[in-house]
Amino acid sequence: MKHDSKHAQPQNLKTPCLVVGIFDHNRGDTNLDMLDQASEGALRRILKKGDFQGRNGETLMLYGLPGVAATRVLLLGLGKQRELTARSYGEAIGKAIRQLQEANVARAAIALPDEGDSYQMTRQAVIAAEAAVYRFDECKSDAKGPRRPLTQLTFATHDRRHLRRMQKACSHGSAIANGSRLAKDLGNLPGNICTPTYLAEQARKLARGKRRLKVTILEEKDMEKLGMGALLSVSRGSSQPAKLIVMEYKGGKPGSKPVALVGKGLTFDAGGISIKPAQAMDEMKYDMCGGASVFGAIAACLELELPINVVGVVPSSENLPDGNANKPGDIVTSMSGQTIEVLNTDAEGRLILCDALTYTERFEPAAVVDIATLTGACIIALGHHASGLMANDDRLAEELNHAGEAANDRVWRLPLWDDYQKQLDSNFADMANIGGRPAGTITAACFLSRFAKKFKWAHLDIAGTAWVSGNDKGATGRPVPLLTQFLMKRARVVD
Ligand code: BES
Ligand code: MN
Ligand code: ZN
Numbered sequence: 001m002k003h004d005s006k007h008a009q010p011q012n013l014k015t016p017c018l019v020v021g022i023f024d025h026n027r028g029d030t031n032l033d034m035l036d037q038a039s040e041g042a043l044r045r046i047l048k049k050g051d052f053q054g055r056n057g058e059t060l061m062l063y064g065l066p067g068v069a070a071t072r073v074l075l076l077g078l079g080k081q082r083e084l085t086a087r088s089y090g091e092a093i094g095k096a097i098r099q100l101q102e103a104n105v106a107r108a109a110i111a112l113p114d115e116g117d118s119y120q121m122t123r124q125a126v127i128a129a130e131a132a133v134y135r136f137d138e139c140k141s142d143a144k145g146p147r148r149p150l151t152q153l154t155f156a157t158h159d160r161r162h163l164r165r166m167q168k169a170c171s172h173g174s175a176i177a178n179g180s181r182l183a184k185d186l187g188n189l190p191g192n193i194c195t196p197t198y199l200a201e202q203a204r205k206l207a208r209g210k211r212r213l214k215v216t217i218l219e220e221k222d223m224e225k226l227g228m229g230a231l232l233s234v235s236r237g238s239s240q241p242a243k244l245i246v247m248e249y250k251g252g253k254p255g256s257k258p259v260a261l262v263g264k265g266l267t268f269d270a271g272g273i274s275i276k277p278a279q280a281m282d283e284m285k286y287d288m289c290g291g292a293s294v295f296g297a298i299a300a301c302l303e304l305e306l307p308i309n310v311v312g313v314v315p316s317s318e319n320l321p322d323g324n325a326n327k328p329g330d331i332v333t334s335m336s337g338q339t340i341e342v343l344n345t346d347a348e349g350r351l352i353l354c355d356a357l358t359y360t361e362r363f364e365p366a367a368v369v370d371i372a373t374l375t376g377a378c379i380i381a382l383g384h385h386a387s388g389l390m391a392n393d394d395r396l397a398e399e400l401n402h403a404g405e406a407a408n409d410r411v412w413r414l415p416l417w418d419d420y421q422k423q424l425d426s427n428f429a430d431m432a433n434i435g436g437r438p439a440g441t442i443t444a445a446c447f448l449s450r451f452a453k454k455f456k457w458a459h460l461d462i463a464g465t466a467w468v469s470g471n472d473k474g475a476t477g478r479p480v481p482l483l484t485q486f487l488m489k490r491a492r493v494v495d
Contacts, residue, residue: 011038018070090128126173180477183296187475191268196316218244237325258309264372265291265316272345289466296480377440388461
């Protein structure tokens with residue numbers, strides 16, 4: 001979908017469909033007044049009939065409104081005027097877009113409300129619109145899309161002063177949406193297609209023809225040389241070879257320290273010998289969504305040409321039961337030299353991430369953020385709304401928290417106090433890979449913190465936010481918006 005912005009009065013927009021917002025109790029803004037005047041009061045007369053209330057997401061399609069250039073006018077409820085946020089606006093726009101698709105409208109214009117921050121609103125609307133048209137039908141033999149898919153969305157303002165901000169919002173929004181789409185596509189692919197080898201191939205594809213992106217794939221023999229005994233112990237139970245995918249985005253000054261993003265790329269997690277129950281095990285194809293979000297964020301950096309250096313590191317493996325698989329009680333030696341007693345083979349994410357974190361030291365990163373569908377406990381703690389945030393640096397945590405708020409992709413911080421560390425004590429190795437039932441999300445982060453001593457580090461547990469279950473099962477693309485916002489801010493392209 002193409003997004004652009006335009007200075008025009010709403011009644012003059014020649015478009016198959018004009019979307020105009022109305023607040024609760026049918027309170028309009030200047031856009032509505034202009035349309036009403038142009039139609040000589042026809043709009044208000046329609047509203048007086050009482051079919052429409054202006055509740056958030058409510059829609060009413062009008063045809064042939066006199067004096068108005070648009071073929072159709074879609075009234076869109078925005079809820080209470082005082083409660084309007086970029087987030088609530090995006091939700092309403094999502095509903096409108098679905099309506100447009102049902103009407104087989106290929107192009108539409110949106111009259112941006114006078115109320116609110118025109119940059120934030122436009123950006124969130126672009127992202128919501130792209131999410132509303134997203135479908136994953138790569139694996140269906142008779143993929144039926146809408147007859148005429150929506151191909152262009154124009155944001156219109158009658159106030160010229162908003163135009164530049166809206167243009168920026170369109171390009172930022174579309175980069176974030178495209179990055180999220182890549183993350184969703186990779187997440188939604190099944191484990192038999194999206195293997196570690198497939199992910200490595202996608203990284204190479206992302207770099208094709210792009211001067212700013214360098215991709216290196218480490219094979220198992222390279223990992224052996226580096227002593228990545230923890231990562232390799234997980235992949236030993238699988239016939240698919242593990243890959244360590246390294247993506248170096250070079251948009252900043254040469255020599256300026258990169259931000260490192262380390263994403264869990266477990267392409268299928270059956271639990272290993274500590275096998276998971278059958279119920280919903282298919283969803284463990286999403287166990288590579290942290291890695292996918294790194295792909296998405298790097299893709300957004302490329303699209304925005306951000307002036308910053310970023311390194312993406314994605315350790316990728318399967319976790320399956322097998323004669324060669326990790327067994328409970330096995331002791332492995334990580335690349336850092338620390339030994340780990342594998343008391344539960346299903347706590348494999350931390351085993352592949354710890355070696356990836358140690359590997360990341362060589363880039364002398366300014367900050368490291370790892371992203372992982374790491375613990376079911378995080379879903380119990382925070383549900384499906386916020387990702388878990390833990391960090392060894394308060395300023396980095398604050399920065400990520402702020403980015404999550406600004407990008408409508410929120411996180412909530414949990415403590416990483418030393419008190420929790422002793423839950424990882426082992427009788428036989430330097431540490432165990434599990435810390436018992438209490439605070440499972442925190443003890444997983446405690447484990448990782450032992451491999452993150454050499455840099456400023458934050459950990460995002462996205463177990464509850466990376467995908468939705470049920471009838472609308474599918475990847476969400478989170479936390480690509482947060483990561484992109486964080487990088488945009490570091491690159492000083494937003495304030
Ligand atoms: N990938 C899972 C975590 C997960 C489970 C994410 C369900 C989303 C939904 C991870 O590898 C795992 O299995 N973690 C275990 C850790 C436990 C053995 C300490 C868990 O959460 O049960
Ligand atoms: Mn697991
Ligand atoms: Zn896992």
